[in-house]
Amino acid sequence: MEEFFTQFQSFVEYLQIEKNASPYTVKCYQSDLESFSGFLNQEGIHQLNDVNHQVVRLFLTNLYNQKLSRRSVSRKISSLRSFYKFMEREKQVETNPFIQITLPKTTKPIPGFLYMEELEKLFEVSDMTEPLGQRDQAILETLYGTGIRVSECQGIKLGDIDFTIGTIFIKGKGRKERYVPFGRYAEIALETYIQEGRQKLLEKSGIETDALFLNARGRTLTVRGIRLILNKMVDNAALTVHVHPHKLRHTFATHLLNEGADLRTVQELLGHDNLSSTQIYTHVTKDHLRDVYMKSHPRAND
Structure with a gap:
């Protein structure tokens, strides 16, 4: 997955330089991409272009099996959608397999406040x-x-x-x-x-x-x-x-x-x-x- 890590680093630089993302935001993206990289390695997938809709569904199943919250799953999917969008822009992939994935609905709790x-x-x-x-x-x-x-x-x-x-x-x-x-x-x-x-x-x-x-x-x-x-x-x-x-x-x-x-x-x-x-x-x-x-x-x- 050496090619993936090179692409991954390019995306991180894009977040830092073009998007002016905070260190915390970059860290969250890094965590999500590392999680996805580990999954691909486990499945024997070594090219980003080999990730299709079926692979994404399998990844989602894997996330739910880990008992992750809807919010966490939603964040990971959103991160990977942005990553593939960047890869499309850079002509590193042909399609974005995450574009059709519906994010799980998350309940937004009312923020706590003081009287x-x-x-x-x-x-x-x-x-x-x-x-x-x-x-x-x-x-x-x-x-x-x-x-x-x-x-x-x-x-x-x-x-x-x-x-x-x-x-x-x-x-x-x-x-x-x-x-x-x-x-x-x-x-x-x-x-x-x-x-x-x-x-x-x-x-x-x-x-x-x-x-x-x-x-x-x-x-x-x-x-x-x-x-x-x-x-x-x-x-x-x-x-x-x-x-x-x-x-x-x-x-x-x-x-x-x-x-x-x-x-x-x-x-x-x-x-x-x-x-x-x-x-x-x-x-x-x-x-x-x-x-x-x-x-x-x-x-x-x-």
């Missing part, structure tokens, strides 16, 4: 007299106040923040860039942390860095570090719900839509390419649903 009561408890746990408490509060206010991804939060530099107009320059997925606004609470938390806590943390390392968020040793905070900080804040707030950075993103979108923001605006704020990615947030909370009903239905009240 304001839960958020208030989180906002109250940080010790604002300590550098780490100031940092943690700034992280929380930034994540909820902007709806950015944890990786985007981790990558913020001091120069990316414009306090005069209240925006942060964000480098998103696929190297896409956007400006996101932030409100008064995030502004206060960020200014306090930058002017006080961050300076004290920086003194511990003695290393100059323009990274916004630092760890306890004064070095750049990692994505994993941000997750651990949130977990600790949840424990201190005695919350029974599981809170991860993406749940704050879900909460940001849900609260905006519940308060009347239009879907297109939320799409831009979240940095979604497609509106369909944003539509999963169009569910509403039970409280909001009841409030709208009580205010709007002619026979809801006396």
Whole structure:
């Protein structure tokens, strides 16, 4: 399968250079292609052109026998469809055997979000007299106040923040860039942390860095570090719900839509390419649903 690995590497370079795919996305494609390569080797198939509809059906059966979820199977088929599409473009194969394969239907769970009561408890746990408490509060206010991804939060530099107009320059997925606004609470938390806590943390390392968020040793905070900080804040707030950075993103979108923001605006704020990615947030909370009903239905009240 030496020929396959050469073609496979060409596809990876295409993802990295032409598609500006993130390292995580490239890793997922690599995993899916390696899985397919192993299957072909097991079946004694050594040429991509030898893969036909029957081989693909056999591959699907193999995946289901592994007890993979519909979501995992769907992702693998989608990856291989894209791979063969690229191979067709490069005239390395004659047809795309995955083009007629119907992706298994996957149920899209409603994203989890936090109610304001839960958020208030989180906002109250940080010790604002300590550098780490100031940092943690700034992280929380930034994540909820902007709806950015944890990786985007981790990558913020001091120069990316414009306090005069209240925006942060964000480098998103696929190297896409956007400006996101932030409100008064995030502004206060960020200014306090930058002017006080961050300076004290920086003194511990003695290393100059323009990274916004630092760890306890004064070095750049990692994505994993941000997750651990949130977990600790949840424990201190005695919350029974599981809170991860993406749940704050879900909460940001849900609260905006519940308060009347239009879907297109939320799409831009979240940095979604497609509106369909944003539509999963169009569910509403039970409280909001009841409030709208009580205010709007002619026979809801006396």
